[in-house]
Amino acid sequence: MMMKKEQYGFILIAVFMVNYFIGCSSESKINRKELVTRHNPTITEVDSMAVFSVGNGEFAFTAGITGLQTFNDYYDNGIPLNTMSHWGWHSFPNPENYKLEDAIKYYDSHGRKVGYASNRSVPAAEWLRQNPHRLDLGKIGFILQKSDGSEVKLEELKNVKQTLNMWTGILTSYFEIEDKPVEVETVCHSDLDALSCRVKSPLIKSGQLKVVFRFPYGSGNWGPVAADWTKPDKHETKITAETKNSIDLKRTLDNMKYFVNITWSGDNKIVETEKHKFILSPGKTDVLEFTCQFSKNKIIDVVPSVDETELSSANSWNKFWTEGGAIDLSESKDPRAKELERRIVLSQYLLKINSSGSFLPAETGLTCNSWYGKPHLEMHWWHDVHNTLWGRGEILEKSMPWYRSILPKARETAVFQGYDGVRWPKMVGPDGREGPSSVAVFLIWQQPHPIYYAELLYRLHPNKETLKKYKELVFQSAEFMASYAYWDENLKRYVLGPPLIPAQEKHPAETTMNPTFELAYWAWGLETAQQWRVRLGMGRNEKWQNVLDNLSPLPIKDGLYVNAETAMNTFGEGGKRYGHPALLGAYGMIPPNSLTDSSTMHKTLKKVMETWNWDSTWGWDFPLTAMTAARLGEQELAIQSLLMDSKKNNYLVNGHNYQTSNLPIYLPGNGGLLTAVAMMAAGWDGAPDIHAPGFPQDGSWTVRWEGLKQMP
Numbered sequence: 001m002m003m004k005k006e007q008y009g010f011i012l013i014a015v016f017m018v019n020y021f022i023g024c025s026s027e028s029k030i031n032r033k034e035l036v037t038r039h040n041p042t043i044t045e046v047d048s049m050a051v052f053s054v055g056n057g058e059f060a061f062t063a064g065i066t067g068l069q070t071f072n073d074y075y076d077n078g079i080p081l082n083t084m085s086h087w088g089w090h091s092f093p094n095p096e097n098y099k100l101e102d103a104i105k106y107y108d109s110h111g112r113k114v115g116y117a118s119n120r121s122v123p124a125a126e127w128l129r130q131n132p133h134r135l136d137l138g139k140i141g142f143i144l145q146k147s148d149g150s151e152v153k154l155e156e157l158k159n160v161k162q163t164l165n166m167w168t169g170i171l172t173s174y175f176e177i178e179d180k181p182v183e184v185e186t187v188c189h190s191d192l193d194a195l196s197c198r199v200k201s202p203l204i205k206s207g208q209l210k211v212v213f214r215f216p217y218g219s220g221n222w223g224p225v226a227a228d229w230t231k232p233d234k235h236e237t238k239i240t241a242e243t244k245n246s247i248d249l250k251r252t253l254d255n256m257k258y259f260v261n262i263t264w265s266g267d268n269k270i271v272e273t274e275k276h277k278f279i280l281s282p283g284k285t286d287v288l289e290f291t292c293q294f295s296k297n298k299i300i301d302v303v304p305s306v307d308e309t310e311l312s313s314a315n316s317w318n319k320f321w322t323e324g325g326a327i328d329l330s331e332s333k334d335p336r337a338k339e340l341e342r343r344i345v346l347s348q349y350l351l352k353i354n355s356s357g358s359f360l361p362a363e364t365g366l367t368c369n370s371w372y373g374k375p376h377l378e379m380h381w382w383h384d385v386h387n388t389l390w391g392r393g394e395i396l397e398k399s400m401p402w403y404r405s406i407l408p409k410a411r412e413t414a415v416f417q418g419y420d421g422v423r424w425p426k427m428v429g430p431d432g433r434e435g436p437s438s439v440a441v442f443l444i445w446q447q448p449h450p451i452y453y454a455e456l457l458y459r460l461h462p463n464k465e466t467l468k469k470y471k472e473l474v475f476q477s478a479e480f481m482a483s484y485a486y487w488d489e490n491l492k493r494y495v496l497g498p499p500l501i502p503a504q505e506k507h508p509a510e511t512t513m514n515p516t517f518e519l520a521y522w523a524w525g526l527e528t529a530q531q532w533r534v535r536l537g538m539g540r541n542e543k544w545q546n547v548l549d550n551l552s553p554l555p556i557k558d559g560l561y562v563n564a565e566t567a568m569n570t571f572g573e574g575g576k577r578y579g580h581p582a583l584l585g586a587y588g589m590i591p592p593n594s595l596t597d598s599s600t601m602h603k604t605l606k607k608v609m610e611t612w613n614w615d616s617t618w619g620w621d622f623p624l625t626a627m628t629a630a631r632l633g634e635q636e637l638a639i640q641s642l643l644m645d646s647k648k649n650n651y652l653v654n655g656h657n658y659q660t661s662n663l664p665i666y667l668p669g670n671g672g673l674l675t676a677v678a679m680m681a682a683g684w685d686g687a688p689d690i691h692a693p694g695f696p697q698d699g700s701w702t703v704r705w706e707g708l709k710q711m712p
Helices: 005-021 032-037 123-130 306-323 337-354 377-389 393-405 407-417 449-460 464-484 516-535 542-550 582-587 598-611 621-631 635-642 667-682
Strands: 052-055 059-063 083-085 105-109 112-116 139-144 158-165 170-177 180-188 194-200 209-214 235-243 246-253 256-264 269-274 277-281 287-295 326-328 486-488 493-495 704-706
Touching: 032 306, 032 326, 032 337, 052 170, 052 180, 052 337, 059 180, 112 407, 170 306, 180 306, 194 209, 194 306, 209 287, 256 277, 287 306, 326 337, 326 667, 337 667, 377 393, 377 449, 377 667, 393 407, 393 449, 393 464, 407 464, 449 464, 449 516, 464 516, 464 542, 493 542, 516 542, 516 582, 582 598, 582 621, 598 621, 598 635, 621 635, 621 667, 635 667
Parallel strands: none
Antiparallel strands: 052 059, 059 083, 105 112, 139 209, 158 170, 170 180, 180 194, 194 287, 209 277, 235 246, 246 256, 256 287, 269 277, 326 704, 486 493
C-alpha cells in the first residue's frame, strides 16, 4: 500500500521528536551493551587493590580473588572485603550519656558568642564521632585445603582469572588448587540484601572446599575495615530455626539486632564450630549453591535461589544501562579517549552499587568504612548530582526524604546558634546528629546544596508538584543563609564568617571571612530560592533580596580571585595553593552569577593550573577544574584536568579513585567525573550552540551521547 505524502511527513516529524526527547546526539543509537561490556574489568593476578563489589545501592558485598571473602588479612592492607548496608549501623553503649552539648566550644562572631561542637579534647567527642558506625554484617569465604589436609595459601592459587560483567552484575572467578579447577559466580539480588554464589569444583566432593560464615563486632576505627574480631563475648549469633537446607540466625550487638538466613542446595550441612562461625560442608557433589540474606527485620519470605538472584540482577542492570544516559568515545582519534570512556563506565557501576540508596552515601560508599561509614553532606553533591544529568533523577530523589526527616535537628542547630531556618550538619549518621570536629562543624558550603538538588529535580519535572514537594527544604535553607550573612556596618555590606572554614579546609575558623566560592554559592542559592518563590506566586523575599543586593564582592588581588578576603596572598609568596582549589567552583560547579566575572576567572584558572600543588588535591578537584575550564571555553584544559597525571587522580582496574592507603577508594571523584563529562557533552545553560561544547573541537574527539541533560 502506498503511503500518502502527509503520512510520510508526519512520521518524519514523529521520529525527530522521539530523538529529541530521548536526548540522542547522533543519528544511530549507541550499542549500550557493547559500550559497557568492552570495559568489563578482568584480572589475572592477585592484587589487594583489585577487588570487585556486587550490590544494589542499599547493600554491597566486596569479594577478593576467590569470588568470596577468603584471604581477608591480605585485603585489609588494600581494599578490605566488607559486607555493608544502609541500615546496618551499630553503636557502643553510652553509660556516660555523652551528648553533643558536651563537645561545644564558643567562638566570637562579630561580638556574639556562637557554639560549635568542635571540642575534640573531651571524652564525649570521640564517642560521638565513632557512633553510630557502619557495621560489617558478616564475612563469607572459603576454607580451602590441599590434598594433604593443609591450608591453601594465597600464593598457592594458580591460573587465577576474575571478570566482573557489569551488564549483568555477575562476578565470575576461576582458580586452581593442585591442578583442580574452582569456578565461582557471585551476584547480589536487585531488591534484597542477599548474596548468592554458585561454586563448581571437584574439591567440593573431596571435602577440600567449604564455605565459612563469620560475624564480627562493630569497629570504632576510622576505617576502612569495619569489623572487630577481638570481642566475641560482646555480641551474640543465635540459631533461631533450621531445616535440611537452611538456617536462620539472629544477631545482637548491644542495642542493634539484625537477621541472617543461609539457604543452600543439595546434600550439604552447616555446623556452628565456634562463636559466630558457621561452616557449610559439602555433600557428594561437584556443585554448591547458596544464598545468604541479611535483613534489619526477621526474614519471612522464601530466600531466592542463585538462578533467581542472577535473573534479578541481570534485569536490574539491563534497565539501568539502557534507560539512563550514555557517552561513547570509541570513534575518537585522541588516545586519551579510551581511558576516559573506561572511567565513565566503571564510575557508573560503582556509584550505582554504592551511592544510589535511600540514605546519603559515605565517601567510600558501602565498600570501606572511612569516617566510621558516615556520609558528609558537602560531598553529597559530588555523589549524586550526576544522576540528574544522566537521566536518573529518581536516584537523587531517593535520598531527599532524609533531609526532610532531619529538619527538626537542623532547625535546632540553627536556633542554638542564633540563626533562622535550618543549619545542615556535615558528618552524620542516619539520625542526623552531627559528629564533633575541629573542621567539619565550621563548613558552610553544604547549606545551599538542597536548593541545588531541588532545582535539578525541578528542571526534570517543572511543575507545581515539584515546587510544593521541596519548597520547605529550599526556603528553610535560604532562611539560614540570609540570617548567617552578617551586616558589617563599617563596610556597608554583608559578610560570611567568621567563624568559618571554607571548602578548601586550609584556613582558620576564628579569622576567615568571605571565601570566594562560598560567596558565589550564597548568591546563586539565594537567587534560586527567590525564583522558587516567584514560581509559586509568592513574590520575592525582601530579607533575602537585601542580602543579595548587598553581599560582599568576590575578593580579587592583582586581577585574580583569591581563596578568601582574609587570604589575599593566595598567589603570592607563601600563599595557600594546595588542597581543594575551591575558588574555581564559583564558575564551574555553579553557574556564573552577578558576583562572578569570566575574564577574572579565566586568568585565575590559568594561574591555578600553573601554580597549584596538585598532589595535595583530592579526587573531585579534577572534575571541578574541568567544569570551570569547559564553561570558559578551555576544552583541551578540561580534558587535561580530568586525566591529569596526579596520585589522587588514579583510577584502579575496578574503577575506584585511589587517594591514600587509609582512603583506597573515593567515590566523590567518580561522581564528579560523571558530572563533568555530562556537562561537557550535553552542555550547560548558556553554552555555545555546538555539539559537545566542553570537548575539544579540533576533530580529535568524536562524542556520541544519549539521554543526558544540560547542567545549570
